[in-house]
Amino acid sequence: MxxxxxxxxxxxxxxxxxxxxxxxxxxxxxxxxxxxxxxxxxxxxxxxxxxxxxxxxxxxxxxxxxxxxxxxxxxxxxxxxxxxxxxxxxxxxxxxxxxxxxxxxxxxxxxxxxxxxxxxxxxxxxxxxxxxxxxxxxxxxxxxxxxxxxxxxxxxxxxxxxxxxxxxxxxxxxxxxxxxxWGFVTPNFKFSSRVSKVILSILIIFIVIDCLFNGFNDANSLNGILTNWNFRVASNSNLLYLTLSAFAAGIGEEWMMRFCILSFLLKLLQNSSRQIFWAIFLDGLIFGLIHFLNAPVQPLSATILQVINAMVGGILFSTLYLYTGTIISNIAYHFLYDLAGMIASGSTSMLSPTIFDWQLLIFIVLIYLGLALFLVTGKRKKVVEYNLNLQGLNKKAF
Known part of the structure; x- marks a missing residue:
């Protein structure tokens, strides 16, 4: 020690x-x-x-x-x-x-x-x-x-x-x-005992599909979403660098946003009747806005699309962390999502989005927000509250 x-x-x-x-x-x-x-x-x-x-x-x-x-x-x-x-x-x-x-x-x-x-x-x-x-x-x-x-x-x-x-x-x-x-409890590295195995299985399947879709779906219209796939690795890919970059983003961003910042927000809002809702929303908003830092290295339109995608993604990541009770699920999801996109494109930056990319974003927003809402309502909310109590987030840390 x-x-x-x-x-x-x-x-x-x-x-x-x-x-x-x-x-x-x-x-x-x-x-x-x-x-x-x-x-x-x-x-x-x-x-x-x-x-x-x-x-x-x-x-x-x-x-x-x-x-x-x-x-x-x-x-x-x-x-x-x-x-x-x-x-x-x-x-x-x-x-x-x-x-x-x-x-x-x-x-x-x-x-x-x-x-x-x-x-x-x-x-x-x-x-x-x-x-x-x-x-x-x-x-x-x-x-x-x-x-x-x-x-x-x-x-x-x-x-x-x-x-x-x-x-x-x-x-x-x-x-x-x-x-x-500062009085916070460090994150767990194993799943909460209250997590439903059925829901956990559904989440794993969703994460795998989402990561594969991000990297290897080659559709250029809504009609080809289910059929157009191209499982390739970009010829200019530096796999070691891209893997470490994806791992760095998964570890650093999830630890910062889902442990540090989300914990702060939950404490700041501890007297609010909508504590969980506002903490999740603000965490996603902040996570989206920080992606404006990518503007100097990619087109502005790509950055705006990335900000919106990251915002709803941040909301989903927050609910995933609160429901599963472990930071490992977030790190793994974030790492695999970024890695799939990077090795397929051969770059850590985005290209200018097409009209189809903006159309697709609407569906992504609806799916992410729908799943996020599902994870913090109904019986799942009891699991979230149980996990928050284990993390000491119902006690005054300041």
Whole structure:
């Protein structure tokens, strides 16, 4: 078991190591290799990393200390972007490719766990509920971006970093500690004992059909939906990269949206008579809107269609999580859905939608919303309420 004392020692050692490497880089840039920009970056890093010792202060109630927790949560997750750039440059300059790849492999593995001290000592001590909500989004985005850096030779490591799978795993590990410290119960990894086997079987069949349809249905009109299938893999597919990308989306997005955000929404709405309805709706709305981030890499029309599809998909994913009582069902569904689409198209981006795509979207919206409504009404609602009680979502966490 990782105790707070051990985490404090971990943070101290980790910060000291970063500090020593930055000091070395600063000395090198000043006296050996004159470079104004490099020296300036190293100096800023030196200040930011030095301030990270301040999270060891145990006086969590002070307003100044509370402000510092926000600053340090942001600083500690942001500085590795520059820190690992320094390390990468040093390795390339002074070692061969074999050593560089080996060291970066160790760093890649370590990055999955490196933000645990930040989560326990800084982010976990933030007390304002809206501050927590905003920090979650920042940490999620920055860890995903920060997890990518160039790997010189190894194809597997390149795929790991480019796909953001390391960032997704790092976010899951970090927020496991953070959410527990905020009073939330971590997700279950097995199905609820109250789930109907018949309904579970129907859900599995639906998920398989939906994933296959997303990737391999080749219809260009409503008449060919049931007959036009093309089970092919795009010739330009990098299967390793696409698989890891789909896995990263499944883990990261479902953990963020269905565990972190949905839990927050359920707590915020705990006094509402329509708690479950509004939490599910808002979770789906947020999930849809964040897909506007894909706009720079694909046509706007494709992004709008994706946003609507993700919005109703998010509502379905939320009800699936609440009914089954396990995050595994969501991760598996999301992973298989994205993987089928990616390996069929050979890309993680969407093409411009056709008129038929918009017509098909209407049916998808109706089917998703219909199934979502079914999972949280009637006898299924009792199962949802039972699962919420097990997760402690009927108790005040703030």
């Amino acid at each position: 990782v105790t707070e004392k051990k985490i404090r020692s971990w943070h101290l050692l980790q910060t000291l190591l970063q500090l020593l490497l930055v000091i070395f880089s600063l000395i090198y840039s000043l006296f050996i290799h004159a470079g104004g920009i490099t020296t300036f970056k190293a100096f800023i890093l030196l200040i930011l990393i030095s301030l990270q010792f301040s999270v060891l202060n145990k006086n969590v109630n002070s307003k100044l200390i509370q402000c510092n927790y926000y600053f340090q949560a942001i600083s500690i997750t942001s500085t590795p972007i520059f820190f690992f750039t320094f390390v990468n440059d040093l390795l390339i300059k002074y070692t061969n490719k074999t050593i560089t790849t080996f060291v970066l492999c160790l760093i890649t593995i370590y990055k999955i766990f490196m933000f645990i001290p930040m989560g326990e000592l800084a982010m976990g001590n933030v007390q304002n509920k809206w501050g927590r909500f905003c920090l979650l989004w920042f940490i999620y985005l920055i860890i995903e971006i920060e997890s990518t850096y160039p790997i010189p030779t190894n194809p597997f490591l390149k795929a790991c970093t480019n796909s953001a799978i390391i960032g997704s795993l790092s976010f899951v590990v970090t927020t496991w500690f953070v959410m527990k410290k």
